[in-house]
Amino acid sequence: MKTWKDIHPISWTIIIGTIFGRMATSMSIPFLAIYLTAVQGASASYAGLVxxxxxxxxxxxxxxxxxxxxxxxxxxxxxxSIFGWMLVFAGFAAASHLWVFFVVNALNGLCKSLFEPASKALLSDMTEEKTRLLVFNLRYAAINIGVVFGPVLGLYFGSSQSTTPFLVPAVIYGMYGVILAIQFKKHPPATLKQSRNMNVREAFMVTQKDRLFTVALIGITLSIFGYSQFSSTFPQYMAQDPFIEDGTKLYGFMLTLNAIVVLATQFPIVYLGKRFSPLCSLMLGNIMISASMMILTMSHGVSSLVIIVVAFTVGEVLLFCMMDLFVDQIAKPGLKGTYFGAIGFSQFGNVIGPWAGGLCIDIFGAGHPSSIFSVLSGITLLGLPFLAFAYRRMKAGITEQQPGLGKPL
Structure with missing residues (x-):
């Protein structure tokens, strides 16, 4: 198929490297909190801080x-950033004091925040417009493939009892970096067309004054607020609700089903979604994530949990598969990295969401899911009018005529 052949060799390197990189990360980082509390004797609050x-x-x-x-x-x-990641995981393996884990995991976040915007922008730079949606979604599929296998390997290698398994990610990122360096030498990236005289404050002002981007960013942040509940509030509720028997195992089933549904539905959803504006998909994703939590307020039987996971996962796919394409469409080529970096502010939803979910459990109690998830669903749904406003603005072709914005749509 010609479209697949159009994908640049460096893009394939990033996609395949993402599988192994996420597999390595998910075999170690998810077990860090357990290791800190069970082996290092850290408090739950300190582990959460790390x-x-x-x-x-x-x-x-x-x-x-x-x-x-x-x-x-x-x-x-x-x-x-990728060789920095190698040193970060070696640091995890060598760490013996609690404060070291805090510093090393902060550096882990730094490496990710440097690598992700640059890699997404490079995928855009090296891919023709007609193929970008496919490339962005191959990368997203690669993330999910890695996350399917990573936790299983983490259990096998005992990542919750020792930091020695953290050496595996260190080796994988080192190999990834070497292969990427070879590919860069073999296929040098084209010189970027950009304003190198622009400073960081000017670049920030460009994104801040782009009303289409900033309004959509608020909507995306609130959507991610809802998305974060699946890995934070859901497991706490499942484990604590007196009306759910063996909730921890049921949550494990929900995680597995989530990964299966992502891989099964991603490309059919994208095939249908590409006929519409990315913002339509983002709006529908917000609705599906909100709806999944509302279903939980009415029923928590096994059949209902299956429906909840499917609805949530479809919303997740719509949200994350189209987010990169939306950023790519509105960003000026010379500032694509800046725009992909700026969309990282949406991760405030991932920081606030778990705290808000835990607060709801503390206030209402795990035995009152209707109160807990009505509040969380309502907050998530607040993102819909922002996305709708951005969609109307995008459809009307309204853009601020200032440096750094893409052509009118």
């Missing part, structure tokens, strides 16, 4: 990572 360090640093650094990749090139940023 885990939050990665996301917190990532939110702050993501914009700068994207901007720097625009200014100094994708290749340099990607190689520095």
């Amino acid at each position: 885990i939050a360090a990665s996301s917190s640093v990532g939110i702050i650094a993501s914009f700068y990572g994207g901007f720097i990749s625009d200014k100094f090139g994708r290749k340099n940023m990607m190689l520095v």
